[in-house]
Amino acid sequence: MCYFEMTRWSCGYWKWGNFKQQCNKEYRTGETCGLKLVFDTAYQMDHCKICDTIGKKERRKNKMKDDINRWRREGNRRATIEKTQQDVDDLERQIYDLWETHLEKQRTL
Numbered sequence: 001m002c003y004f005e006m007t008r009w010s011c012g013y014w015k016w017g018n019f020k021q022q023c024n025k026e027y028r029t030g031e032t033c034g035l036k037l038v039f040d041t042a043y044q045m046d047h048c049k050i051c052d053t054i055g056k057k058e059r060r061k062n063k064m065k066d067d068i069n070r071w072r073r074e075g076n077r078r079a080t081i082e083k084t085q086q087d088v089d090d091l092e093r094q095i096y097d098l099w100e101t102h103l104e105k106q107r108t109l
């Protein structure tokens with residue numbers, strides 16, 4: 001068991017940081033035994049990068065949905081609406097995948 005720094009974000013996401021201290025089972029200099037323990041935790045008050053990315057994609061998706069609704073009212077934009085709807089679907093899939101990654105990380109703590 002070797003000791004590492006850990007960073008935790010307010011949203012629950014975390015990652016390992018710098019290697020801090022070897023345990024007494026590991027004698028090779030600079031090597032780690034593979035079992036990680038928390039040396040100390042650096043708490044981040046804001047959200048993690050994944051949340052940032054999700055937020056940006058959500059905003060883009062919502063803007064596209066607004067556009068689609070406006071175009072539907074205006075009419076005559078069928079091709080553009082279809083194209084944009086595909087982009088919205090893509091974004092929704094990406095957002096879903098990002099959340100899966102995020103939740104998986106929270107589960108493994």
Ligand SMILES: [Zn+2]
Pocket residue numbers: 009011012013047048049050051052102
């Ligand atoms: Zn997050």
